[in-house]
Each structure stands twice: as C-alpha cells, then as structure tokens.
Amino acid sequence: MSESGSGSGLASEEKANSRQRLQVKVNDCKENQNITYVSLIPVQTAVLGKAPKVYLAPFSLSNCKLDQLKGAKALLENNSVLCKRYKKTEIKKTCRVLIPKMNVTSCKEESTLQKSSFDVHIEHNKPQHKSTSDMVILSGDMESSQDGDSDEETTPGSDDFPGLSPYERKRLRNISENANFFASLQLSESAARLREMIKKRQPPELKRKKPKKRENEIGCRRSMRLLKVDPSGVSLPATSTQPTLIADETVRKSPLLPPGPLEMTPENQDYNNELFKGFLQTWAGLSKTSSKNTEKRLSGIKSYKTNLNSMVITEDTVHKVTKGSISSMAVHPSETRTLVAAGAKSGQVGLWDLTQQPKEDGIYVFQPHSQPVSCLYFSRANPAHLLSLSYDGTLRCGDFSKGIFEEVYRNESSSCSSFDFLAEDASTLIVGHWDGNVALIDRRTPGTSYEKLTSSSLIKLRTVHVHPVHRQYFITAGLRDVHVYDARHLKPKGSQPLISLTEHTKSIASAYFSPLTGNRVVTTCADCNLRIFDSSCLSSQMPLLTTIRHNTITGRWLTRFQAVWDPKQEDCVIVGSMAYPRRVEIFHETGKRVHSFLGGECLVSVCSINAMHPTRYILAGGNSSGKIHVFMNKESC
Structure with missing residues (x-):
C-alpha cells in the first residue's frame, strides 16, 4: 500500500505539473500578437497533403507509467520551444491549440483522460511562406507519412485512428465518400460546357421596327403664309424673292x-x-x-x-459711301x-x-x-x-x-x-x-x-x-x-x-x-x-x-x-491682305514686297477691292461694309 500510495501521489503530482504547463502554454499563445485565436475545444482536422503528422495516444493518469509521463513531458517541452520560435518571427500566424475532452473519473481531483490529442495548427497569413511544416499534429507516436497519396490519410478506418471515437471515424468516412462522389459527377467540366453553350447561343440584337406612316395622319400645324395659301385656301402666286447662287455668292x-x-x-x-x-x-x-x-x-x-x-491716310479720307x-x-x-x-x-x-x-x-x-x-x-x-x-x-x-x-x-x-x-x-x-x-x-x-x-x-x-x-x-x-x-x-x-x-x-x-x-x-x-x-x-x-x-x-x-x-508701274501689283494689323500690300513681279499701307486706327478692316490713280499717288480701297479708305501723298492732301 505504501508503494501504491507513493505511486498514486507521484501520479497526482505529475498530473498537476502537466496541467500547470499546459495552462502556461495556453497563456503564452494568448499573449502573442501574431496569433489570431486560441481554441480549447478539440477539433478534428484531416490533412490531405504531404505533411508530417504526430498523434497523441490516449492515456490514463491512474494507469500510466513513469516512462510514458517522461515521454509526454518531453513532447510538451518540444511544443513550447516551437511556439517560442514562432513568437520571434514578424510574420503573422494563426495558432490553434486543440485540447481534448477530459472525463472526470471521481468526485475528487482524480480524473482520467479518455482521449488526448493536442493539435497545434500554425498557419501563415502570407501565401508565399506556406510549407508542409506549417501544419503540425502532435501525437504520442512520431509518425510521418511520405506517401500522401495513400488512402489511409484521406479515408481513415477504425484501425488507423484507434484514439478517435466511432462518431469521429464515421464523420471522416462520410466526408471522404462525399468528396469521391462529387468528384465522380465532374461538375466543373459540366459547368465549363454550359458556359460555352451560353456564349454560343447569344440572342440576336433586336432591331427596332419603324412605325408605318399613316396616309391620313394629321401632321403638326403649319403657317398658311409658309404654305403660300391665303385664308380662303387659294394658293398664292410664286414670288421672286428666293435666293439664287451666282458666282459663289448668294444674291x-x-x-x-x-x-x-x-x-x-x-x-x-x-x-x-x-x-x-x-x-x-x-x-x-x-x-x-x-x-x-x-x-x-x-x-x-x-x-x-x-x-x-x-502716302498717308487720315480720318478725313475715310468714310462710308454705299449701303452694302x-x-x-x-x-x-x-x-x-x-x-x-x-x-x-x-x-x-x-x-x-x-x-x-x-x-x-x-x-x-x-x-x-x-x-x-x-x-x-x-x-x-x-x-x-x-x-x-x-x-x-x-x-x-x-x-x-x-x-x-x-x-x-x-x-x-x-x-x-x-x-x-x-x-x-x-x-x-x-x-x-x-x-x-x-x-x-x-x-x-x-x-x-x-x-x-x-x-x-x-x-x-x-x-x-x-x-x-x-x-x-x-x-x-x-x-x-x-x-x-x-x-x-x-x-x-x-x-x-x-x-x-x-x-x-x-x-x-x-x-x-x-x-x-x-x-x-x-x-x-x-x-x-x-x-x-x-x-x-x-x-x-x-x-x-x-x-x-x-x-x-x-x-x-x-x-x-x-x-x-x-x-503707273509696269511691274508692281496691288492686293488686299488678311494680316494684322490691317493693310494693303504692293508686290514686285519678282515676288518681293515693295510696300505695305498701314493706317493704324484709320484702317481696321480688310480692303478687298483696291484701285490706284493712273498718274497720281492716290490709292482707294473698299471693304465689305461700304466704307472707302483713301491713301494720298501729303501734297495732294
């Protein structure tokens, strides 16, 4: 009895130490800024890629041996070292610690862990840093699968996961069967074919039909003067005031x-x-x-x-003569x-x-x-x-x-x-x-x-x-x-x-x-x-x-x-100008400009038509408003 008492006391002490370490571990994860959330509810996850997996076998504190407790203690220490490494990095990560359900075996502090599975899942937020080492599942047996294509990982049986309850095993089996069923339906290929059929069968553009004009339709009201009709309905004789085009001018x-x-x-x-x-x-x-x-x-x-x-121009030699x-x-x-x-x-x-x-x-x-x-x-x-x-x-x-x-x-x-x-x-x-x-x-x-x-x-x-x-x-x-x-x-x-x-x-x-x-x-x-x-x-x-x-x-x-x-000059021509300030120009037959008549404020319009006196130095220019501009030498003035 002394040995058994000492053994039960040792087990209770080890149990208390284990719970204390676990509580410290959880608190450390909560204090980390880069950790998104911490969950104490056991969540069963299935990893479908090539990733190392470690499972924790269920054990009971009442029946455990010292060697098993030492192994669990070593695993917890390794796990704490791993968390400290991730705390030092600047990359944001998500840490999820899954604690299994614990069944209390007695009213006292003695309890037996029916299922124990610690799953620490650390995910990087940046996709370029993802690797197979980002997902770690801790278990009592350090098993790593090299062949990720085996059926044991995707559809686990009862022998593969002895630590899971029948409900968990059935749930995983249903998930695997549903995935295989939907894969056999080939829904993605059918959706692609439907998209192609929809693109090919686009409805033709609808052309708006023009309404047919009715013969007896009453139009808008028009003036009898524009219709050339007097109030009695008799048409008026045609007038000769319509514009006609003569030599590029409307007259x-x-x-x-x-x-x-x-x-x-x-x-x-x-x-x-x-x-x-x-x-x-x-x-x-x-x-x-x-x-x-x-x-x-x-x-x-x-x-x-x-x-x-x-030759100069003054206000006395500028005047409007004609109406047009x-x-x-x-x-x-x-x-x-x-x-x-x-x-x-x-x-x-x-x-x-x-x-x-x-x-x-x-x-x-x-x-x-x-x-x-x-x-x-x-x-x-x-x-x-x-x-x-x-x-x-x-x-x-x-x-x-x-x-x-x-x-x-x-x-x-x-x-x-x-x-x-x-x-x-x-x-x-x-x-x-x-x-x-x-x-x-x-x-x-x-x-x-x-x-x-x-x-x-x-x-x-x-x-x-x-x-x-x-x-x-x-x-x-x-x-x-x-x-x-x-x-x-x-x-x-x-x-x-x-x-x-x-x-x-x-x-x-x-x-x-x-x-x-x-x-x-x-x-x-x-x-x-x-x-x-x-x-x-x-x-x-x-x-x-x-x-x-x-x-x-x-x-x-x-x-x-x-x-x-x-x-007066056989080799010089006179022509109006569109240049500013307004002017009348004289060119030699060689193309050189001989003179430009500038009038300042007295000549502010274009003189299109010009005439020169046959013997005297007198130039007269007419614009498009009926005004005549006369340039004369000082003696003539």
Missing part, C-alpha cells in the same frame, strides 16, 4: 429696273440742291487724260518706293480733283469728291442697278462717263454732263460678271457672263447697240481683260483655268483659246494684263498664291515666272481679293 432676286435711260437722282442728296448742280458742272468740265503724260511719269523702283512712303459691301472700284484720272467711284453689292454706285468739304457734301449715291455691281470703269474717251456692269444683266453709262444713266447693254437671261473696252475710244466693248458666254458690243450703231454672243470653253467666267497694246487679244479667268482668246476668231459655239494656263489648283478670282506693255499677267487664286506669267509672246505658251504666297481666303462675308496692276 436675292429683285425686280429689274425698267429698260432705257434712268434719271441720275442721288439717294442721299436733294436733286434740286445747289451742291449737286455744281457737282454735275464740275464733271462736265473735266479734261481728258492722254497716255503721253502717263509715259512721262514712269519712274524707277527707288523713286517709286519713296513716293509710296509719302463694295464689289468694284475706280479712281477718276483727273489731275486736279480727287474723285472715287464704288460699286456695291446692293446695286448702288457711290461717288466721293474728296476735294469737297465737309466730306459729307461730296458724297452722292445712286441706284442704277438692282443687283451687285461687279465691274466699274471711267471711259477713256470721255472722263465724264462712268460705265457700270451688274449681275442683273445690264450695262449702263452714267453721263454726268446730262445727268442720266444710259443703257448700253441688256441681257435678262444671263448674269454679267465683267467687261472691258476693246477699242481705245471705248466704242466697242466685250462683256463676260457667268455661264461662260462672251458678248461683243458695238456702240457706234444707231439706236440699240449691236451684240455678237459667242461661247467660250469655260464653265464659269469671272473676269475679262483686254491686252493694252494688241487689243484683239483678251484674257478670261474661269473656274480653274485662264484662257487667252483672239476676238477676230471667235465662233458662235466652241471657241478655242490660243493659250491656256492650267497651273492653278483651285478657283480663280481674276486675271489681268500689265497696264502698259501687256508683257505680264497676274492671277489671283483661292490656293493662296498670286502667280505672274510671261505674256510677251502670245503665239506660244506663257511660262510661269513667279509664285507669291499670299493669304486669299476671305471667307463668305468678305469680297474676294483681286490683285491688280499699278497703272
């Missing part, structure tokens, strides 16, 4: 003025005014300007630049008075006598046309005559000595674009039409003028200009080509040109011979280029001499640029 058709001469009645002045009567008497007394004086005034390029630098945009301009060749004429888009013709002060008293506006005035010239034979051509198909001569506008030419079926004098005495004229036809007019016939209408090879005809020396030749600017014709060989249909210039890539605005010899031709094209050709020999092709880069894109609301020659 509203207006009723033509009656044929025959029109009385010269100013719209801004009283007809019986003494100033207007004096204005007519001034025009009647104007003398002719001979070409000999023009030849004497020709100068070199240096003196020409000096005279251009002396200016489309044509002319400067009277008088040596004593400064007279400027402007043709407007509204069909008006404005005259401005700059020698009259105040300047409002020297401005007279007339209405000889119903549509834009495209071309304007003073007669070379009689400076008191001003000829104007309009889109309405009429050519009129304003005779200021008589105070009337005579009708020189009329063609209501076709719009006119440009004209020029065939004869030096202005007895014969050539008129170009927008549809490409050309009319030769002889004013010497009694009564009505004689007309000879021919057809050119152009689809559209914008400008016509006669050679200054060989007056039987004239040049035309069309849609894309420039042609030179001989007036003596024109045919009623299909007249062929002598020379054709095909270097242009876009529409052409104008083409003019040089003023004295006609040895040069300048063209203005919408491709932002001014081209100068050699026309000294009209029997052969006209070679291209110079291409001057210049912005000619004026847009819809500005009149198109037309580069013209300075009548």
Whole structure:
C-alpha cells in the first residue's frame, strides 16, 4: 500500500505539473500578437497533403507509467520551444491549440483522460511562406507519412485512428465518400460546357421596327403664309424673292429696273440742291487724260518706293459711301480733283469728291442697278462717263454732263460678271457672263447697240481683260483655268483659246494684263498664291515666272481679293491682305514686297477691292461694309 500510495501521489503530482504547463502554454499563445485565436475545444482536422503528422495516444493518469509521463513531458517541452520560435518571427500566424475532452473519473481531483490529442495548427497569413511544416499534429507516436497519396490519410478506418471515437471515424468516412462522389459527377467540366453553350447561343440584337406612316395622319400645324395659301385656301402666286447662287455668292432676286435711260437722282442728296448742280458742272468740265503724260511719269523702283512712303491716310479720307459691301472700284484720272467711284453689292454706285468739304457734301449715291455691281470703269474717251456692269444683266453709262444713266447693254437671261473696252475710244466693248458666254458690243450703231454672243470653253467666267497694246487679244479667268482668246476668231459655239494656263489648283478670282506693255499677267487664286506669267509672246505658251504666297481666303462675308496692276508701274501689283494689323500690300513681279499701307486706327478692316490713280499717288480701297479708305501723298492732301 505504501508503494501504491507513493505511486498514486507521484501520479497526482505529475498530473498537476502537466496541467500547470499546459495552462502556461495556453497563456503564452494568448499573449502573442501574431496569433489570431486560441481554441480549447478539440477539433478534428484531416490533412490531405504531404505533411508530417504526430498523434497523441490516449492515456490514463491512474494507469500510466513513469516512462510514458517522461515521454509526454518531453513532447510538451518540444511544443513550447516551437511556439517560442514562432513568437520571434514578424510574420503573422494563426495558432490553434486543440485540447481534448477530459472525463472526470471521481468526485475528487482524480480524473482520467479518455482521449488526448493536442493539435497545434500554425498557419501563415502570407501565401508565399506556406510549407508542409506549417501544419503540425502532435501525437504520442512520431509518425510521418511520405506517401500522401495513400488512402489511409484521406479515408481513415477504425484501425488507423484507434484514439478517435466511432462518431469521429464515421464523420471522416462520410466526408471522404462525399468528396469521391462529387468528384465522380465532374461538375466543373459540366459547368465549363454550359458556359460555352451560353456564349454560343447569344440572342440576336433586336432591331427596332419603324412605325408605318399613316396616309391620313394629321401632321403638326403649319403657317398658311409658309404654305403660300391665303385664308380662303387659294394658293398664292410664286414670288421672286428666293435666293439664287451666282458666282459663289448668294444674291436675292429683285425686280429689274425698267429698260432705257434712268434719271441720275442721288439717294442721299436733294436733286434740286445747289451742291449737286455744281457737282454735275464740275464733271462736265473735266479734261481728258492722254497716255503721253502717263509715259512721262514712269519712274524707277527707288523713286517709286519713296513716293509710296509719302502716302498717308487720315480720318478725313475715310468714310462710308454705299449701303452694302463694295464689289468694284475706280479712281477718276483727273489731275486736279480727287474723285472715287464704288460699286456695291446692293446695286448702288457711290461717288466721293474728296476735294469737297465737309466730306459729307461730296458724297452722292445712286441706284442704277438692282443687283451687285461687279465691274466699274471711267471711259477713256470721255472722263465724264462712268460705265457700270451688274449681275442683273445690264450695262449702263452714267453721263454726268446730262445727268442720266444710259443703257448700253441688256441681257435678262444671263448674269454679267465683267467687261472691258476693246477699242481705245471705248466704242466697242466685250462683256463676260457667268455661264461662260462672251458678248461683243458695238456702240457706234444707231439706236440699240449691236451684240455678237459667242461661247467660250469655260464653265464659269469671272473676269475679262483686254491686252493694252494688241487689243484683239483678251484674257478670261474661269473656274480653274485662264484662257487667252483672239476676238477676230471667235465662233458662235466652241471657241478655242490660243493659250491656256492650267497651273492653278483651285478657283480663280481674276486675271489681268500689265497696264502698259501687256508683257505680264497676274492671277489671283483661292490656293493662296498670286502667280505672274510671261505674256510677251502670245503665239506660244506663257511660262510661269513667279509664285507669291499670299493669304486669299476671305471667307463668305468678305469680297474676294483681286490683285491688280499699278497703272503707273509696269511691274508692281496691288492686293488686299488678311494680316494684322490691317493693310494693303504692293508686290514686285519678282515676288518681293515693295510696300505695305498701314493706317493704324484709320484702317481696321480688310480692303478687298483696291484701285490706284493712273498718274497720281492716290490709292482707294473698299471693304465689305461700304466704307472707302483713301491713301494720298501729303501734297495732294
């Protein structure tokens, strides 16, 4: 009994020590920051990979031997060392200690452990640090399985786990059978096939059907005025106020003025005014300007630049003359008075006598046309005559000595674009039409003028200009080509040109011979280029001499640029500019810029149409609001 008593006392002491160590171990695990949770409930886990497993065999404190207690003590010490190692690492881990259920065998402190299985499961939170050593199961027998594919690990039997209860063994067996059953169903493969079938059987896109229009459907209410119906239901007659497109410009058709001469009645002045009567008497007394004086005034390029630098603009030489945009301009060749004429888009013709002060008293506006005035010239034979051509198909001569506008030419079926004098005495004229036809007019016939209408090879005809020396030749600017014709060989249909210039890539605005010899031709094209050709020999092709880069894109609301020659200088052309500050530029035939007319606050708009005095240094430019800007030398001012 003493031995048994001493043995039972030793067992009770060992039991108490074991419980104390276990309690310390659990407290250490709870204090660790990296441990997620600690569970004291026994949880049975099955490891399906190649991992070392250690099982604790059940033992009883009443029947245990000293050697078994020493083995358990060694296992607990090893387990505590393992936990300390994991506490030192910075990687977060999960520690789960599973303590088996303990059955109390007596009312006293004696108890017997029916099942004892310590399972310490440490998992790393980072997946890259996982290894087979992260899962450790402690058992009384240190067994490690090298073959993880054996059936004993996945489906344990009753002999494999003698320490488990029948319920635990049945539970593991059911889990294994269920896993095998679901694997045999091949659910993942079936799901993949279903996904492919769903992708292939996508429903077609539904197209919205348009509702059919009903024949008797009542629409929205519209104005009877827009329907051209009077209140009684009777349709109104068609009006002639619809816009028509003529030469890239929108012009509203207006009723033509009656044929025959029109009385010269100013719209801004009283007809019986003494100033207007004096204005007519001034025009009647104007003398002719001979070409000999023009030849004497020709100068070199240096003196020409000096005279251009002396030209200035002031507030007294800027004024609004016409109501609409200016489309044509002319400067009277008088040596004593400064007279400027402007043709407007509204069909008006404005005259401005700059020698009259105040300047409002020297401005007279007339209405000889119903549509834009495209071309304007003073007669070379009689400076008191001003000829104007309009889109309405009429050519009129304003005779200021008589105070009337005579009708020189009329063609209501076709719009006119440009004209020029065939004869030096202005007895014969050539008129170009927008549809490409050309009319030769002889004013010497009694009564009505004689007309000879021919057809050119152009689809559209914008400008016509006669050679200054060989007056039987004239040049035309069309849609894309420039042609030179001989007036003596024109045919009623299909007249062929002598020379054709095909270097242009876009529409052409104008083409003019040089003023004295006609040895040069300048063209203005919408491709932002001014081209100068050699026309000294009209029997052969006209070679291209110079291409001057210049912005000619004026847009819809500005009149198109037309580069013209300075009548005093054979080799210089004048053209408007889109550059800032606003200006009018002069270029030499070599392409060099000779001079730029800057007006400061007096010139703040684009002068599209410009004209130079034939003998004096006077330049007049018109803009798209009806305003005239005049540059003059200081002596003329």
